[in-house]
Amino acid sequence: MTNEETSHRNMDQDDELLERSRLGDESAFKELILRYQGKVAGVVQSLLGITPESEDVGQEVFVSFYRSIGKFRRESSLGTYLIRMALNFSLNELKRRKKRNLFFTSIEASKEVQAQETGGDLKEQLNFELKRLDMELQAVVILRFIEGYSTRETSEILGIPIGTVLSRLSRAQKKLRIAITKDRA
Amino acid sequence: MTLEEAEELVVRSLDIALTPAERENLNQAMLKYPILNARKDQYLAIRETLSRNEEASFTPYFASRVISGILQEANNFDHEIEVFFRRFRLAALTVFIALLSTNIFFSENLDLANILGIEGETTISDEEIFTFNFYDNINEML
Numbered sequence: 001m002t003n004e005e006t007s008h009r010n011m012d013q014d015d016e017l018l019e020r021s022r023l024g025d026e027s028a029f030k031e032l033i034l035r036y037q038g039k040v041a042g043v044v045q046s047l048l049g050i051t052p053e054s055e056d057v058g059q060e061v062f063v064s065f066y067r068s069i070g071k072f073r074r075e076s077s078l079g080t081y082l083i084r085m086a087l088n089f090s091l092n093e094l095k096r097r098k099k100r101n102l103f104f105t106s107i108e109a110s111k112e113v114q115a116q117e118t119g120g121d122l123k124e125q126l127n128f129e130l131k132r133l134d135m136e137l138q139a140v141v142i143l144r145f146i147e148g149y150s151t152r153e154t155s156e157i158l159g160i161p162i163g164t165v166l167s168r169l170s171r172a173q174k175k176l177r178i179a180i181t182k183d184r185a
Numbered sequence: 186m187t188l189e190e191a192e193e194l195v196v197r198s199l200d201i202a203l204t205p206a207e208r209e210n211l212n213q214a215m216l217k218y219p220i221l222n223a224r225k226d227q228y229l230a231i232r233e234t235l236s237r238n239e240e241a242s243f244t245p246y247f248a249s250r251v252i253s254g255i256l257q258e259a260n261n262f263d264h265e266i267e268v269f270f271r272r273f274r275l276a277a278l279t280v281f282i283a284l285l286s287t288n289i290f291f292s293e294n295l296d297l298a299n300i301l302g303i304e305g306e307t308t309i310s311d312e313e314i315f316t317f318n319f320y321d322n323i324n325e326m327l
Contacts, residue, residue, distance in 0.1 A: 026252055033248040042241035058243050062251045063258065123234050130235070144200075145235040151200050170196045177227050 014078045022069055032078070033062050039079060039147070040086045046142040047090040057093050061085050076156060083143075083157050091135050122180065129179040137172040140165055186214050188221075195225050199232070 014035075020028035040058055048054040065072070065085060072081060130138060143154040144165070151169075155162045186194075191214035194207060203211060215221050289295070 026256075029255075030248045030252055033251055037247055038240045038242055041243050042237060045241050055243055055247070058247065059251050059254055063254055066255050122230070126231060126234055141235070145232050146237050148236060166197060166200055169200060170193060173196055173228055173231060174192070176231050177224065180231075181227070 011077065015074075018069065018072070018078070021066070029066060036079060036082050037062075040082055042147050043083055043086040043142060044090050046146050047087075047138065048093060053093060054090075057089050058086070061089055064089075080153070080157050083147075084159070087139055087143075087157070091139070094135065125180055126176060129176050132179075133172055133175060137168055137175070140168040141172045141176075144169055186210055186217075188214075188218050191215075191218055191221055192224060195221055196228060199225075199228060 014032070017028045017032050017035075021032060037058065040061055041054075044054045044057050044061070048057060061082065065082060072078075076084075130141060133141070139158060140154060143149045143157055144151065149157065151162055151165050155165045158165070191211065194203065194211045194214065197203065197207075198211060285301075288301070
């Protein structure tokens with residue numbers, strides 16, 4: 001079976017599960033959660049770390065989607081729609097954190113600071129520097145590099161032109177490269 | 186082509202296919218600025234390091250917790266509706282008792298239908314029927 005056929009089959013299954021969920025079938029909605037929780041977790045945890053808050057945001061994504069399931073018009077795939085929601089909810093949580101001035105309260109974040117101070121490995125340093133980027137730059141890096149979406153998929157998820165994705169990726173990569181080069185020098 | 190412009194092309198080449206002209210420019214720039222090779226390796230290392238090796242997941246039973254949350258929310262909503270209408274329920278009961286008391290107070294006989302204001306079937310007795318015989322009355326007058 002080709003990738004395209006698999007994709008069509010998955011979309012058909014999504015449609016059926018969506019229809020049943022709309023009619024109040026909890027088991028169908030649970031099946032949808034099981035299908036997409038990995039993708040949602042990837043985005044949320046990349047932005048918020050593996051913290052209790054990221055779990056809460058993940059739940060919020062699915063509960064909100066359930067509440068507005070009737071409004072989902074299939075203009076984009078379900079995966080794209082849920083990832084967009086996950087990104088928006090996570091960015092809102094980050095803004096709330098900044099407002100509360102508790103950016104580094106989570107255990108995960110403190111570990112990252114510790115790693116940074118003790119000259120931890122490249123991955124930890126990159127994660128630390130990534131969180132210091134503007135949110136719009138973080139979003140493209142997470143989708144493109146961490147989650148492995150294509151440039152086109154990234155533009156669809158974020159609702160921005162491909163050219164904008166490329167320019168943000170370029171800015172983000174240059175900032176990351178300069179940051180780690182400076183630290184390692 | 187400046188180093189910055191060439192670096193921009195290096196970064197772009199990692200995400201999209203360059204046009205033949207851009208590819209040619211990049212090749213020339215790579216020869217002109219040897220540092221670009223090192224930078225390209227750094228960009229590749231950044232991507233490689235950031236990429237996720239295993240699928241992310243929430244803690245076990247995440248889906249069940251979401252479903253419980255949804256059901257809990259539905260129950261809360263039902264409760265909120267009940268609480269919202271409780272005051273109206275009390276008000277309606279108060280009005281009903283007040284109307285009942287008024288009916289009892291003003292009614293002449295205390296049968297249930299009368300108290301509750303239920304109108305019974307009314308019949309007119311024979312004596313109450315007013316008959317008017319025109320010719321008899323004319324004769325009397327004459």
